[in-house]
Amino acid sequence: MRNSYQTIPAVITKISPQTDNIKLFRFEFEKKSFKISGDDFIFRPGQFLILSLPGWGEAPFAPCNRLGEELELCVRSVGRLTRKLHSLKIGDKVGLRGPYGNGWPLNDLSQIANSKSSEKKNLLIIVGGLGLIPLRTLILGKKEFLGKDAKIQIFYGAKHPSEMLFSSEYKDWRKNGVDLQLTIDASCPEWRGCVGLVTKLFDAAKVVENARAFVCGPPVMYKSVIEKLKEKKFEEEDIYLSFERRMHCGIGVCQHCGVGNFYTCKHGPVFEYGLIKNTLGAI
Ligand SMILES: Cc1cc2nc3c(=O)[nH]c(=O)nc-3n(C[C@H](O)[C@H](O)[C@H](O)COP(=O)(O)OP(=O)(O)OC[C@H]3O[C@@H](n4cnc5c(N)ncnc54)[C@H](O)[C@@H]3O)c2cc1C
Numbered sequence: 001m002r003n004s005y006q007t008i009p010a011v012i013t014k015i016s017p018q019t020d021n022i023k024l025f026r027f028e029f030e031k032k033s034f035k036i037s038g039d040d041f042i043f044r045p046g047q048f049l050i051l052s053l054p055g056w057g058e059a060p061f062a063p064c065n066r067l068g069e070e071l072e073l074c075v076r077s078v079g080r081l082t083r084k085l086h087s088l089k090i091g092d093k094v095g096l097r098g099p100y101g102n103g104w105p106l107n108d109l110s111q112i113a114n115s116k117s118s119e120k121k122n123l124l125i126i127v128g129g130l131g132l133i134p135l136r137t138l139i140l141g142k143k144e145f146l147g148k149d150a151k152i153q154i155f156y157g158a159k160h161p162s163e164m165l166f167s168s169e170y171k172d173w174r175k176n177g178v179d180l181q182l183t184i185d186a187s188c189p190e191w192r193g194c195v196g197l198v199t200k201l202f203d204a205a206k207v208v209e210n211a212r213a214f215v216c217g218p219p220v221m222y223k224s225v226i227e228k229l230k231e232k233k234f235e236e237e238d239i240y241l242s243f244e245r246r247m248h249c250g251i252g253v254c255q256h257c258g259v260g261n262f263y264t265c266k267h268g269p270v271f272e273y274g275l276i277k278n279t280l281g282a283i
């Protein structure tokens with residue numbers, strides 16, 4: 001078994017700019033004996049990895065696609081490590097360890113989707129800003145993760161159209177049956193769609209029925225999204241929230257990421273709303 005802290009050298013194989021300060025990086029492991037598809041590294045949507053650059057530090061990122069023996073991370077340049085990462089080129093190396101955390105509760109969903117049960121098998125995804133990143137693997141692998149009959153509806157809010165992530169893929173997502181609803185914070189000449197916070201989409205679109213809700217975005221968004229979900233009669237046990245807290249170890253040792261009695265890295269980052277709703281500082 002691999003040591004939990006063991007960092008695996010990985011090579012950048014592709015870099016695609018997404019916005020002014022966000023890039024999509026593709027990696028493969030340097031040594032072919034480590035398999036991204038293998039038992040020792042396979043990740044579930046919603047889990048995270050820790051990326052390190054010696055001399056620059058390490059930080060958590062949510063993998064957002066798996067392509068055979070390659071994986072993708074979408075990273076915003078905000079500080080020391082991420083600025084250095086953005087300066088790297090194809091062929092440069094980083095260290096990766098993980099995957100960590102629980103991820104979205106999908107086993108349950110795919111079993112329901114493949115049965116004739118009338119339980120909730122559809123998915124309403126509500127995301128803001130970078131919150132779309134930990135859901136992209138799931139959106140791209142809709143059939144694999146949810147079964148072919150499940151519906152996905154996405155409510156996605158960004159500040160400006162130029163800040164919408166993965167926008168070149170939206171056409172394919174829609175072709176694949178995803179109901180993608182978009183909004184931007186303030187109007188601008190090049191945008192003809194909905195304007196307002198992501199909660200506005202609850203009124204602008206018919207909400208998918210028989211669904212669970214996965215929520216990810218800036219902390220300020222959570223309270224108002226939960227209110228809307230309750231208005232739409234979502235039960236507490238059908239609402240899941242992904243939390244982003246400052247992390248170091250990623251495995252429940254350093255206590256940096258505590259929320260009440262929980263460690264976000266170990267017990268999360270995804271929490272059932274009913275479990276966390278009374279925890280001070282959670283929402
Ligand atoms: C589970 C998880 C998954 C994440 N996934 C992604 C991802 O897919 N893509 C992505 O771009 N980022 C993601 N992040 C955030 C990312 O880890 C931070 O942006 C990163 O640590 C910045 O490192 P840095 O050295 O460049 O910045 P630093 O120099 O450490 O910090 C720069 C600025 O960002 C602030 N900051 C850094 N981390 C956080 C944080 N977690 N919460 C609030 N403020 C913070 C600092 O206070 C400072 O103001 C994720 C975080 C978590 C916990």
Ligand code: FES
Binds near residue numbers: 248250254257263
């Ligand atoms: S990051 Fe160390 S306990 Fe969570």
